[in-house]
Amino acid sequence: MILDAITWVVIDCETTGPDPKEDQLVEVAAIKFRGSTEVARWSTLVNPGQPIPPESSGVHHLIDEDVVDAPSSPDALKELARFTHGAAMLVAHNAAFDRRFLKTIEAPAFNVRAEIEWDWLCTYRLARHLLPNAPNFKLSTLRYFRQLDVPRDVTAHRALGDVVVTAALTIDLARIYEETFGPHVDVDELLEYAQSFVRIRTWPYGKYYGRPIHDAPSDYIRWALLNSERARLDLDFRATLEATVLQRTSRAALAS
Numbered sequence: 001m002i003l004d005a006i007t008w009v010v011i012d013c014e015t016t017g018p019d020p021k022e023d024q025l026v027e028v029a030a031i032k033f034r035g036s037t038e039v040a041r042w043s044t045l046v047n048p049g050q051p052i053p054p055e056s057s058g059v060h061h062l063i064d065e066d067v068v069d070a071p072s073s074p075d076a077l078k079e080l081a082r083f084t085h086g087a088a089m090l091v092a093h094n095a096a097f098d099r100r101f102l103k104t105i106e107a108p109a110f111n112v113r114a115e116i117e118w119d120w121l122c123t124y125r126l127a128r129h130l131l132p133n134a135p136n137f138k139l140s141t142l143r144y145f146r147q148l149d150v151p152r153d154v155t156a157h158r159a160l161g162d163v164v165v166t167a168a169l170t171i172d173l174a175r176i177y178e179e180t181f182g183p184h185v186d187v188d189e190l191l192e193y194a195q196s197f198v199r200i201r202t203w204p205y206g207k208y209y210g211r212p213i214h215d216a217p218s219d220y221i222r223w224a225l226l227n228s229e230r231a232r233l234d235l236d237f238r239a240t241l242e243a244t245v246l247q248r249t250s251r252a253a254l255a256s
Contacts, residue, residue, distance in 0.1 A: 002174050004035040006088040006187055008121075010170065011080075012162040013098050014060040016048050020100040024048030025073050026062050028102075029159035030083055036171050042083045043160040045070035060157045077102070087118060089187065093139045093166045095122035119191050123169050126194040128236070130176045132201065139165055146172050200240040204230060213240055218248055 011030045017023035029043035045062070047070040057063050071079075080102070084090065092098040099120060127137050134145050140156045142148075148168040154161045177190055203209050206224070208216045216224075221241050225231050231238045 001036060001171075002178050002185055002187060002190060003033070003171065007032065007034050007039075007086055008089040008091055008170075009033070009084045009087040010091045010163045010167045011084075011098055011102065012092060012159045012166065013101050014062065014157070014159050015101060016050060016052050016056050018097070020103075023101075024050060025076065025101055026052060026056075026067055027060065027159040028076055028080055029163045030080060031163050031167050032083065032087065033167065038167070040083070041160070041163075042079065043163075044076050044079065046073055046076045047071065048073070060159075084118070089121055089191070090118045091121045091123060091166060091170050093122070093162065093169070094124045095120045119187075121170070121191055121194055123166055123173060125198065126173045126177070126190075127169070128198045129193060129196075130173055130180070139169070142169055148172060197239050198236040199243070200234075200237050204237065213244055218245060221245055 009030050009032045011028070013025055014027040015023050015025055025046040026048050027043070027045050029041070031041040032039050045067045047067045049072065052062060052064055052067070070076075123139075124137055127134065127142055131137075131142070131145070135141055139162060143150060143165050146169065148165065150165050150168050154164050156162065156165070174190065177193065178185060181189070181193075201212060203211055203213060203216065205228075208220070213221075221244055225238065225241050225245070231241060
């Protein structure tokens with residue numbers, strides 16, 4: 001299989017909120033693989049040094065009392081650095097989120113701060129490419145949509161549980177990719193494919209919700225580009241709208 005030649009680590013973080021400038025880690029977990037074989041797993045609660053907001057506890061069910069005796073974020077990240085040593089690739093579902101909280105780690109062997117330089121594979125992006133008919137691309141949905149071989153007692157929105165599901169999803173998507181593009185593909189091609197532009201097929205909101213993007217008139221698409229928060233934050237959605245406008249402009253120019 002495409003992953004057989006490398007060591008890779010799946011990572012998940014739970015936090016006090018979505019903003020790495022204001023929020024902190026409360027839990028981190030990771031599983032290391034060689035090929036499709038699990039070789040080690042690690043997890044820790046993290047004391048964020050600040051109260052956990054109720055809305056965040058409502059997601060991961062961790063409260064202040066759970067983390068009061070947990071290691072600090074720098075200590076937890078030192079352990080994560082040790083655990084990920086030797087990995088060729090890090091994997092996460094919606095990797096952009098985890099990368100923002102793990103961008104800088106302590107490299108204890110060298111006593112310096114260093115950025116994680118490994119390649120990251122985002123299973124959220126890869127699933128958007130390979131599973132266009134999925135109901136949505138939430139990790140829990142994909143777990144059941146793909147009928148992944150995950151124990152029933154593995155729960156969502158805790159770091160280790162999400163890592164277990166993400167690992168199963170990674171192996172599943174790698175197999176689909178190899179079946180789609182042939183047996184001679186490699187990990188670099190997989191990474192490039194996952195990072196490439198995903199064309200969005202239907203409107204995710206508004207008066208055209210659920211309908212094909214091309215159903216909307218050009219003035220509405222231009223309005224969405226200028227005024228939609230989604231178009232500013234979701235680069236794939238923005239690129240889809242821009243490509244649609246460009247395609248229509250080119251057709252109009254050819255017709256004139």
